[in-house]
């Protein structure tokens with residue numbers, strides 16, 4: 364006979380949580396677990412109830428032959444605010460101050476626990492954006508973009524700073540970066556089909572020139588930018604070159620001379636997906 368309920372539930376939970384957003388066919392699972400689909404449905408109801416109670420997301424079932432079930436990750440509001448408060452505390456370190464009002468964040472954005480949590484939060488914020496791809500620009504934004512893409516079960520596309528032979532034919536644009544330098548962005552034509560829906564993720568936003576340039580680049584691909592998320596933005600300059608974005612933390616004050624620094628959690632609201 365089939366596996367015991369407890370073993371089925373462990374296997375189902377592992378399969379679902381390992382592949383967020385990926386639709387798992389019930390028929391395949393029934394065969395793999397050598398169990399009836401009706402038993403699986405009861406198992407899934409138990410798993411869904413526990414996920415919701417724990418606030419770590421929900422299960423979404425799609426009926427029909429090509430149907431199935433998938434795990435929709437979510438981060439409880441309390442966990443989001445605890446994480447962002449902890450990040451703000453770590454970041455508000457005068458030794459992190461760099462010339463030009465930038466901050467050294469790379470160590471924090473190299474930590475697996477930070478990348479995992481930030482990726483989950485971005486995936487939760489943008490869960491309804493309908494994105495097909497997560498886009499970032501080399502270099503520091505890449506780990507963050509890959510983590511968000513993992514939880515959204517989407518491919519990651521990386522914009523290059525200059526053309527590389529290994530990218531084939533590409534679209535390039537020039538833009539003015541925050542430090543008033545003319546910079547180039549280049550993206551292989553093969554990387555995105557036309558009319559793609561793209562979520563932009565980056566580590567840092569100051570003038571907004573980089574994010575704006577990625578939006579302009581997407582126009583060359585006839586792609587739609589469905590959201591922009593950054594790990595940290597600066598309060599200065601207030602009028603950014605790009606208005607509509609979500610920042611997880613904000614560098615609200617920094618002074619290289621006095622070495623004063625203040626970092627705050629970003630102001631955004633996420634509805635707990637799958638709430639009863």
Ligand SMILES: O=P(O)(O)OC[C@H]1C[C@H](OP(=O)(O)OP(=O)(O)O)[C@H](O)[C@@H]1O
Nearest residue numbers: 501502503541567568569570571572573
């Ligand atoms: O909002 P802006 O004023 O445009 O600045 C934000 C840019 C600058 C910085 O990248 P760089 O340090 O230029 O490049 P890399 O990520 O490769 O280190 C950061 O990663 C963002 O992409």
